[in-house]
Amino acid sequence: MRVRDAVAEDWPRIWPFWHEIVAAGDTYAWDPGADEGTARALWMAPGARVFVVEDPDASHPADRIVASAYVRPNYGGPARTVANAGFMVSPAHAGRGIGRLLAGHVLDAARADGYTAMVFNAVVETNPALRLWQSLGFTILGTVPKAYEHPRHGRVGLHILHRFL
Numbered sequence: 786m787r788v789r790d791a792v793a794e795d796w797p798r799i800w801p802f803w804h805e806i807v808a809a810g811d812t813y814a815w816d817p818g819a820d821e822g823t824a825r826a827l828w829m830a831p832g833a834r835v836f837v838v839e840d841p842d843a844s845h846p847a848d849r850i851v852a853s854a855y856v857r858p859n860y861g862g863p864a865r866t867v868a869n870a871g872f873m874v875s876p877a878h879a880g881r882g883i884g885r886l887l888a889g890h891v892l893d894a895a896r897a898d899g900y901t902a903m904v905f906n907a908v909v910e911t912n913p914a915l916r917l918w919q920s921l922g923f924t925i926l927g928t929v930p931k932a933y934e935h936p937r938h939g940r941v942g943l944h945i946l947h948r949f950l
Contacts, residue, residue, distance in 0.1 A: 786883060788890040791835035791853065796825055798850040799837065802875035803828060810936040812914070813871075814907040814943060828871070833857035834894065838887050840878070851878040854891045859904045868900040868950075872914070884917055892921070896950040905946040909933050915944070923948040 791799070803824050810817045815827060829835055838852035852874040859869035870891055874884045895903060903923075908915055910928065919925075923946040931940035 786851070786886055787839045787841060788836055788887060789839065791829070791837045793829070795835075795837050795850055795853075796829060799828065799853045799873075800824060802851075802877075803853070803873055805876060806873050812909055812912045814909070814933060828853070828855055830855070830857065834898065836887065836891060836894070838874075838883055851875045852883045852887050854887050856891055856895050856898070856900070856903075858900075859906070866899060866901040868895045868903045869906065870895070870903060884914060885921075888917065888921055892948075892950060900950055902947060902949050905944075907933075908944040908946055909935065910942040910944055911935060911938050918946055918948075921948070 800821055807813050807815050807819060807824070808817045816823070819827070833855040834857065835855045836853060837850045839849045840851045841849070854870055854872040856868050856870045858865045859867045872884060872887060872891070874887070892903070905918065905923070908918065926945045926947050928942040928944050930942045932943045933941050935941045
């Protein structure tokens with residue numbers, strides 16, 4: 786697997802798994818019915834650094850991008866060194882360590898880009914990736930109780946996570 790900076794031409798290969806993940810309603814506090822233009826604006830926003838993970842063994846070029854992440858300032862002005870990030874691994878490639886590989890790369894890149902900390906603003910408390918973030922040193926600063934309408938679990942909390950870089 787190879788992690789690299791994304792280019793605009795990567796979006797059509799990110800969109801299918803972005804849509805699948807957000808439409809499932811398990812992990813992101815974004816509109817599950819978001820159209821492709823809205824999704825692209827959220828993920829490939831100006832000021833964001835976007836990464837992709839390529840699987841060089843994929844039989845078809847359209848299947849080579851198996852994950853993506855972005856990092857950008859969470860705040861502006863004097864707090865601009867606190868980053869925010871988002872991560873998505875294609876469900877077809879889950880459980881293979883790709884999320885951990887991508888997370889390590891993004892944390893290193895954020896540090897190299899001058900960020901001093903990272904905050905996740907809304908991690909659904911039932912998100913299986915929560916264990917990954919905690920294993921990478923993120924702590925739960927607080928939880929907004931019953932803030933998220935989960936499609937299977939009903940109302941659940943949204944955690945705010947933090948880690949110094």
